[in-house]
Amino acid sequence: MNKTFTAAAIAAMAVLTGSALAGCSMSTPAPAETTQATPAPSDNGAASTSPAVSTGPGSTGAARSGGTKAACELFNKLVADYGAVSPTDSQGYEDVYSRAQDAKDTVSGDLRGLFTSLSLLAIDHSSVAETGGKPSQESKDAVRDAVFANAGTCTAEGVTLRL
Helix, strand or coil, X not given: CHHHHHHHHHHHHHHHHHHHHHCCCXXXXXXXXXXXXXXXXXXXXXXXXXXXXCCCCCHHHHHHCCCHHHXXXXXXXXXXXXXXXXXXXXXXXXXXXXXXXXXXXXXXXXXXXXXXXXXXXXXXXXXXXXXXCCCCHHHXXXXXXXXXXXXXHXXXXXXXXXX
């Protein structure tokens, strides 16, 4: 039963990671074409009453959890915790998985990919830990890709992401 649940969790995380990392593209989308023949009304200098909104990667959810810097630091802590787990301690890996899942729910944008990929790696490692196995290369690659996708964002906040 536990192996079935773990396999289902790994499959679900792989799908989520794939879609999360697909959104990490560094290319700029092409501007939308307009079919409007008449010119749009111009803003004649009236001040807007809505507050400025940051649209950077991870800005909305990261603000709720203490900001992008806090999210990057938390990721580094979870990576250190993951590395400190005994290779045969499946419960230790499940604890890291759980904390990464909780953290993922507090951020948005590319920052979600950091925690999604780490939770995938942790649950993957948990499923093979009792036999002394290692997580799949795909799980390791997902974390690496997420770190590269967020390196600029975290470095701008003064945090160097760790693998």
